Amino acid sequence: MNDITAATPDHPVVVAGAGPVGLTTALLLASRRVPVRVAERARPEVAREWRGSTLHPPTLEILDRIGLTDRAIARGVRVDRLAYGDLDSDDAAVFDYDVLDGLTRYPFRLQYEQYKLLDDLRAAAADSDAIEMCWEHEIVAVSTSATQADVTIDTPTGTVRWETPLLVAADGSHSAVRSALDIGMDGSTYPTLSLVVASEFDFGAVAGRPSTPVAYYTGGAGRLSLIRTPDIWRVAVSTDEPVDTDLSNVAPVDDARDAHPALVAALDAYVGDHSWAAAPLRQHQMYRSHQRVADRMVDGRVALIGDAAHLTSTTGGMGLNSGVHDAAHLVDALDAFGIDEALADYATVRRAVAMEVVQRATSRTRAEMDARSPDARAARLADLQAAAADPQRCGDHLRAAAMFDAVPGPRTSTEAS
DSSP, X not given: OGGGGGOOSSSOEEEEOOSHHHHHHHHHHHTTTOOEEEEESSOSOOOOOOOOOEEOHHHHHHHHTTTOHHHHHHHSEXXXXXXXXXXXXXXXXXXXXXXXXXXXXXXXXXXXXXXXXHHHHHHHHHHOTTEEEEETOEEEEEEEOSSOEEEEEEETTEEEEEEESOEEEOOOTTOXXXXXXXXXXXXXXXXXXXXXXXXXXXXXXXXXXXXXXXXXXXXXTOOEEEEEOSSOXXXXXXXXXXXXXXXXXXXXXXXXXXXXXXXXXXXXXXXXXXXXXXXXXXXXXEEOOEEEEESOSEETTEEEOGGGTEEOOSTTSOHHHHHHHHHHHHHHHHHHSOHHHHHHHHHHHHHHHIIIIIHHHHHHHHHHHHOOOHHHHHHHHHHHHHHHHSHHHHHHHHHHHXXXXXXXXXXXXXXXX
């Protein structure tokens, strides 16, 4: 792995954050016999909470490189058909993933809860001789030069300072590393909140609606997303609640009779009656959505990846997948180039992907899903039905939805020069 072999057991690559993106990075590096130290400020227990579940085909390809895809497929929900519709219509556009046969070993989308994937990643990291897991280690200062990064960390036994040839910041949207290096996060926050709930009602068995594990619907009050995971259905809707609402004062809800009016209206329209409300809610949570990209994704010997580098709307399930793609690109670039050239390649390619592919796609999809004009919604559904019926357009749509255009890989040495 070129001069990343400057990493030694005494001065390993440091990964900040033991979430899915950080541990994917660590495991990919370890698979190339690079010593890695992972610093995570939290304790090792994995919270059983909803944080997303979508794994697209390129992500499954990457996870297969560290031996985790078969387990995810065995425990997840395979999505072979993807549906779109409108709450004011009985029609739907259904896209069949069969058109991706030959393009990938995994011509489908997988729904597998993030906390279960994180369990798998942490177990794999614990089994690796090349990875040192450091829990309750909070990064408090970072400096970087042309040859190394210096990291100051508060630990349960005191403050320590590490020197590393490469610091990979996978420490999330509130990245301590990004803050320490004073790297801005340009972009915007959507002006209203979205709501996600978890319901035991079987939305795949509603008469007159597609029997698919995933369906995206437009409506007069905004979007409705329905996603079946192994344990429960996840439902997301638009609301008109202002983004500056104090979420700490929002009371928990476990009875559908107390659910937000936007959810009640959307699900009543989808199901055709109020029967869904008989099932208990396992989650009822407001959240903010952002479209932001870091001013720079590399600073000296520090690389930002995942949510530390970019935030995107949850529509389409591209956030976690983008972070995993970042991890694979960075490690592949380190394999192909010297470390400085690899970091330059990573910064150029992955920031362009974030700006020109992922942000553009999620912004467009979010705008289309939030459209409330009956004419605009009808026209969109008609266009989607035409695309689903045309093999070429169906393939183009699913290739974009599955993020194949978001994983270009490292440039060649000629391209990079």
